[in-house]
Amino acid sequence: xxxxxxxxxxxxxxxxxxxxxxxxxxxxxxxxxxxxxxxxxxxxxxxxxxxxxxxxxxxxxxxxxxxxxxxxxxxxxxxxxxxxxxxxxxxxxxxxxxxxxxxxxxxxxxxxxxxxxxxxxxxxxxxxxxxxxxxxxxxxxxxxxxxxxxxxxxxxxxxxxxxxxxxxxxxxxxxxxxxxxxxxxxxxxxxxxxxxxxxxxxxxxxxxxxxxxxxxxxxxxxxxxxxxxxxxxxxxxxxxxxxxxxxxxxxxxxxxxxxxxxxxxxxxxxxxxxxxxxxxxxxxxxxxxxxxxxxxxxxxxxxxx
Amino acid sequence: xxxxxxxxxxxxxxxxxxxxxxxxxxxxxxxxxxxxxxxxxxxxxxxxxxxxxxxxxxxxxxxxxxxxxxxxxxxxxxxxxxxxxxxxxxxxxxxxxxxxxxxxxxxxxxxxxxxxxxxxxxxxxxxxxxxxxxxxxxxxxxxxxxxxxxxxxxxxxxxxxxxxxxxxxxxxxxxxxxxxxxxxxxxxxxxxxxxxxxxxxxxxxxxxxxxxxxxxxxxxxxxxxxxxxxxxxxxxxxxxxxxxxxxxxxxxxxxxxxxxxxxxxxxxxxxxxxxxxxxxxxxxxxxxxxxxxxxxxxxxxxxxxxxxxxxxxxxxxxxxxxxxxxxxxxxxxxxxx
Numbered sequence: 001x002x003x004x005x006x007x008x009x010x011x012x013x014x015x016x017x018x019x020x021x022x023x024x025x026x027x028x029x030x031x032x033x034x035x036x037x038x039x040x041x042x043x044x045x046x047x048x049x050x051x052x053x054x055x056x057x058x059x060x061x062x063x064x065x066x067x068x069x070x071x072x073x074x075x076x077x078x079x080x081x082x083x084x085x086x087x088x089x090x091x092x093x094x095x096x097x098x099x100x101x102x103x104x105x106x107x108x109x110x111x112x113x114x115x116x117x118x119x120x121x122x123x124x125x126x127x128x129x130x131x132x133x134x135x136x137x138x139x140x141x142x143x144x145x146x147x148x149x150x151x152x153x154x155x156x157x158x159x160x161x162x163x164x165x166x167x168x169x170x171x172x173x174x175x176x177x178x179x180x181x182x183x184x185x186x187x188x189x190x191x192x193x194x195x196x197x198x199x200x201x202x203x204x205x206x207x208x209x210x211x212x213x214x215x216x217x218x219x220x221x222x223x224x225x226x227x228x229x230x231x232x233x234x235x236x237x238x239x240x241x242x243x244x245x246x247x248x249x250x251x252x253x254x255x256x257x258x259x260x261x262x263x264x265x266x267x268x269x270x271x272x273x274x275x276x277x278x279x280x281x282x283x284x285x286x287x288x289x290x291x292x293x294x295x296x297x298x299x300x301x302x303x304x305x
Numbered sequence: 306x307x308x309x310x311x312x313x314x315x316x317x318x319x320x321x322x323x324x325x326x327x328x329x330x331x332x333x334x335x336x337x338x339x340x341x342x343x344x345x346x347x348x349x350x351x352x353x354x355x356x357x358x359x360x361x362x363x364x365x366x367x368x369x370x371x372x373x374x375x376x377x378x379x380x381x382x383x384x385x386x387x388x389x390x391x392x393x394x395x396x397x398x399x400x401x402x403x404x405x406x407x408x409x410x411x412x413x414x415x416x417x418x419x420x421x422x423x424x425x426x427x428x429x430x431x432x433x434x435x436x437x438x439x440x441x442x443x444x445x446x447x448x449x450x451x452x453x454x455x456x457x458x459x460x461x462x463x464x465x466x467x468x469x470x471x472x473x474x475x476x477x478x479x480x481x482x483x484x485x486x487x488x489x490x491x492x493x494x495x496x497x498x499x500x501x502x503x504x505x506x507x508x509x510x511x512x513x514x515x516x517x518x519x520x521x522x523x524x525x526x527x528x529x530x531x532x533x534x535x536x537x538x539x540x541x542x543x544x545x546x547x548x549x550x551x552x553x554x555x556x557x558x559x560x561x562x563x564x565x566x567x568x569x570x571x572x573x574x575x576x577x578x579x580x581x582x583x584x585x586x587x588x589x590x591x592x593x594x595x596x597x598x599x600x601x602x603x604x605x606x607x608x609x610x611x612x613x614x615x616x617x618x619x620x621x622x623x624x625x626x627x628x629x630x631x632x633x634x635x636x637x638x639x640x641x642x
Contacts, residue, residue, distance in 0.1 A: 195410035202365050202405075203425035203476070204398015206391070217415035 043286035054103040085275030094275040097253035115173030120180025128188025142178030221298040228291035315341040320376035348527035351537035399429040402477025406489035408469035412461040419457030444475040467498035539596035546623030556618025556625025
């Protein structure tokens with residue numbers, strides 16, 4: 001009676017090599033993005049590439065400063081690095097601004113996601129585990145948040161606090177708390193009846209241990225699948241705010257701000273708008289595709305369990 | 306049997322459990338009284354919905370928060386009914402191990418097997434990481450997992466159902482329990498694995514001297530492996546006593562029909578399987594009559610008018626709650642074992 005299929009092959013090796021083999025195998029399995037379609041694989045690679053380019057923008061050889069004019073204003077695209085998307089109304093490289101804008105956008109959106117996940121998961125676990133009053137409160141909060149247009153909420157907050165990267169991040173972070181709380185709540189309620197939670201309670205685990213050690217790890221797949229689409233939503237919201245002039249203060253590059261800046265010239269220089277729009281569309285598309293991919297993986301897992 | 310309170314591990318007295326539901330209050334457990342001596346095995350049998358698992362949950366304090374429980378449960382002299390939740394958790398968690406029905410659902414799919422096995426000991430004894438690892442490996446070895454050291458860091462999905470149940474048993478043993486509760490522990494497994502697991506439980510019990518409760522709807526599990534048996538029907542205890550006495554001369558019509566319903570390999574191939582017609586009683590109403598009366602062949606008007614009480618039906622504390630105890634000895638279980 002052997003417990004698992006991998007058992008025989010690894011025990012034949014000496015212990016340290018068996019360890020190594022298992023580590024490698026797990027690593028390779030992770031690299032393959034199991035059962036991804038070509039578009040999904042492209043989306044994953046695009047996002048990884050985007051993060052790397054944004055992170056190491058300062059080290060890209062030949063990339064000019066996004067805030068200083070680099071050549072003729074409103075020049076059409078050409079086959080040089082800085083001129084790939086052309087130049088904007090002030091002669092700045094659009095490619096450079098798209099890349100530095102990506103950095104800004106990714107930092108804001110990631111930080112906002114961390115804020116809303118932490119708060120949302122905390123509230124959702126309280127609501128789903130203790131039910132009663134906590135659940136009513138969280139439901140009320142989540143429903144209220146989702147019934148108000150996000151841009152309106154942010155405009156209200158930003159008009160009080162003024163526009164800065166920090167307030168922008170915080171306000172975006174508040175937006176999705178309700179959504180994460182609701183998903184976590186549902187997950188906790190469905191997990192709470194399962195035998196492994198009962199078994200943990202039977203052996204004397206307290207509320208904290210049951211929630212954090214038993215239930216939370218089982219929610220990770222579900223939560224992972226909703227993060228990318230919600231991040232995509234934040235990118236759009238952030239873009240809209242910058243477009244309206246309530247986003248990242250100029251002259252720092254931002255995708256929404258670039259679109260806003262080029263609308264005056266759009267009838268004469270339609271190509272100006274091309275770079276930032278392409279960046280937003282591709283990123284949002286990739287995030288949603290990755291979200292679908294993860295959701296499908298979660299589904300497969302659930303059925304196997 | 307003379308009462309020996311110093312050896313009584315579990316003592317349940319007049320336990321009632323009511324659960325409010327939208328349709329009214331459900332009477333899930335009615336007037337259950339049971340005792341289990343240290344080192345002995347008690348089998349709890351009954352069909353689905355008889356209240357077996359609810360009884361276990363009531364003992365372990367895992368019943369719904371809405372449930373209303375009355376009566377008394379004493380564990381090794383301590384009254385655990387009405388005890389603050391945290392204290393009860395510490396007391397029972399450190400001394401009672403539970404193995405549930407479905408090993409796949411009972412293991413956390415996202416945690417390695419080893420830490421799950423040692424979890425109870427980590428919670429109650431605060432042992433170090435290395436000690437926990439050693440303990441988990443020794444327990445895995447003890448329940449017959451080959452190559453336990455390398456299994457420590459695997460995930461549950463890498464094991465078969467029988468292996469997972471062994472792992473569950475290992476985790477229940479981590480605190481060296483005084484009482485092991487197997488709640489249909491073998492129901493989800495195939496027959497040969499069932500036997501292995503039951504043998505394992507018996508060996509472990511002999512080694513450790515712990516008391517054991519076997520909850521099952523399989524009479525074959527109870528017949529050869531328990532000292533005492535309690536038959537439940539409709540949330541009530543209808544018969545209790547030494548296993549041999551109950552099987553040889555059942556004192557309740559339901560028990561007799563239950564034993565008769567066990568299929569035998571010796572029976573002619575075209576013989577129809579015996580069943581008990583009808584459905585278990587509706588538990589919405591607190592009934593004042595014998596709960597089995599509507600399905601009972603021997604029922605008389607008396608049965609639907611007065612509730613039979615547990616009365617002596619033989620030697621050694623054999624008791625049954627039946628107005629018309631069966632006279633004919635039930636068929637023996639030899640064929641079913």
